[in-house]
Amino acid sequence: MNTSVTETKKRTRFTLPSFGVQVLIGLVLGVALGLVARSMGADGVDAATGEVDPNWLTETLSTVGGTFVTLLRTVVPPLVFLAIVASIANLRDVTGAARLAWKTLAWFALTALIAVAIGIVLGLVIQPGEHTSVASDAAAAPSSTGSWLDFLTGLVPANVLGLEGSAGDDGSVSMSFNVLQILVVAIAIGIATLKVGEAADPFLTFVRSALAVVQKVLWWIILLAPIATIGLLGNAVATYGWDALGSLGTFTLAIYAGLLIVLLGVYPVLLRLNGLSVKQFFTGAWPAITLAFVSRSSVGTMPVTQSVTERNLGVPRAYASFAVPLGATTKMDGCASIYPAISAIFVAQFFGLDLSVTDYVLIAFVSVIGSAATAGVTGATVMLTLTLSTLGLPLEGVGLLLAIDPILDMGRTAVNVTGQALVPTLVAKREGILDQAAYDAPRGRTAWRDELDPESTRPADREPATSPA
Template sequence: MSSTAQSAAPTKRRWLPSFGVQVLIGLVLGVVVGLIARSMGADGVDSATGEVDPNWLTETLTIVGSTFVTLLRAIVPPLVFLAIVASIANLREVTGAARLAWKTLAWFAITALIAVGIGIVLGLVLQPGNHTSVSSDAAAAPGKTGSWLDFLTGLVPENVMGLQASAGGDGSVGLSFNVLQILVVAIAIGVAALKVGEAAEPFLGVVRSALAVVQKVLWWIILLAPIATVGLLGNAVASYGWDALGSLGTFAIAVYVGLALVLLVVYPTLLRLNGLSIRQFFSGAWPAIQLAFVSRSSIGTMPVTQSVTERNLGVPRAYASFAVPLGATTKMDGCASIYPAISAIFVAQFFGLELSVFDYVLIAFVSVIGSAATAGVTGAVVMLTLTLSTLGLPLAGVGLLLAIDPILDMGRTAVNVAGQALVPTIVAKREGILDETAYDAPRRGAAWREDEELVTA
């Protein structure tokens, strides 16, 4: 091989451990630093607000973690918009695009139904509402609730990028985005570009170029993940600890057992039934799963989920760039299936209310369909309130569970993201479009492979 060819090979940074090892080191350091911060206690109480002032180490961890999540969330709107428009334009090269969409939705429903079934069984067997020492004084209705009308209103874009502004009490204005609305706008523009035909090629060329630039910026952000892991997990340990688990121990065990069964039994079984290596899937999806665990945000993790689904798991970009963003808003086996099922049974048992067979059918229905109904305001609490209100259970029961919600949210989000990578992989395999060479390739410890560079051990 010539020296020119050798110089064109990807540069390997051997002085750094692999990306996965870096994040694992961050996990360990996060726990250690978080415990140190917790042992330091608080700096005092704000005389004006009455709120506890965190110590300097906890505050530092909070800033480090929240800055990373903010960077991820900032890049999500342009990434989703550009990726969806580009992928729809590329769908002309994918046979049976409509069939892919329907099969994706079908597998979303199948896995959600299995997850909610596991949640119901665990709730009935472990009876968390009858084995708790939490006081009824903690019962309180949440400030935000779910509604079946949220799905319809969430579909209508308020502006071209789905951005929303809200005024703060201090006069500041905050911006947020609705991924569901961004999806609707991007799909409409992508389909319009297809209909226009050749005249839209200059526009699509700009979209593809802009997408390449955004993905490069995303790569730089992801390289910060190991440092961010220390901040995110350290803040969780320092702020919440594990003290609150005592009064809700059985409930927490039921939730995590359900999450483990879905992640380590249901998903591997589906992979094996479809002729896919279990080890290769988890090693390929691991960068997204571990980031979801510490960030507690499916939306914030979505760029990583999409990247590993394409590059590690071999799902075609035209399909993955559509399926993963859709899954990030509507595919939540942890938050929308297992957790609401166990929580609804907990609330019913705690208040001494009997659930009928029809009520359990309603729990399954809300879990399979309801995640779409709350897609504009995603969150486990919103999904739980939708389930409780549908069953006629007291919304005040939500307050009983909020003390340990951050601890449970880590596991819930990890399962959400694993499912968001799993379904496109299975559908691509069944449709014969999965790049099995990429799926079965050695992982080399990278989050994903870029065209120009590869971070390896």
């Protein structure tokens, strides 16, 4: 009797769809609500500023999406600092750590060079700047720019936390952070812990405990991603509609063509050349790739990327905990390679300027060397302005592309994160430290929850499945 009651409860218990399905539902609802909000029109125009007042639905979508991005940015400083310090300290448990570090950086540079070459070729073949209906009055210099001087001076931390303050016209003071400075401070402290030796063990224990706490908080934020998807995508549709996407259709096509060539062409070739299954890699990395697409944040996705790299792809934890955090802040095949290459060609063509062979070499150089300037949070404006200023192209060209940046940033970040999981896997395979059994293992049906929750466990007798969702 009791057994039948228990079985009935199990059959009738409501369960939520998998995380992947929730995200897909969020995408559909976001587009639908965005179209509804756009059809409602604006509430009016502010007489003082002349700005259009959005309607209540657009404002709600903007608030929902903006809150999620703000929450992600809140955990970025402690997450980057703790993860980098812990990852460098973990290298002392890895044989040949220096060799692994240099090979990781070399693969970062190689894949970035391939990506930027693809971007340049697509820009020359498709010629997005010649096939656009965007008006020239849309050109406007961005509020923040990147230059080599800013990049180099930005390497010097203003304080140990990498925090910066700015005063507004109304007397208010706002705080921001510089991920690059946090990265420099964390690397210095991480190396110092290696040099100090056993005396630093209590500090490392604290760092690892604090990192686990921050990752748990981040896990709670990640649970909001399906809802945030509605706000982020809905606000983009309501604000820009399809007009901006249509006027920049060729440019959008070029960007996504480049991203797909790298994601579905270059990466699979590299996997096959190293004797690895393409299907196993993508099913294993899928939770991180999809979360990156939704959140548009490499750093926010970092714990998930590290989890799938270790548990699904078989990369040793001591090495993955170094390579993945480093990649999350410096490895940007989408934002720092494909996007700035095609964008620079677009701007040059739009303003009727010719690029020389030297200019194309400079594009490749900036993409490979300056990718850390993208900061791994959201957007690639800094990297784009760094590229344009290096080539001497008008920075006003950035204003032409800002309208569709959120749509492009989803694909860019997904490619970024895929590369951040790929390189440690390739290096581990070539060094003979990859757990091939873990890489080839069937994926569990509840892999979404397992890989997103850092404290979850995977029972050995879990029923396998062929889909990551």
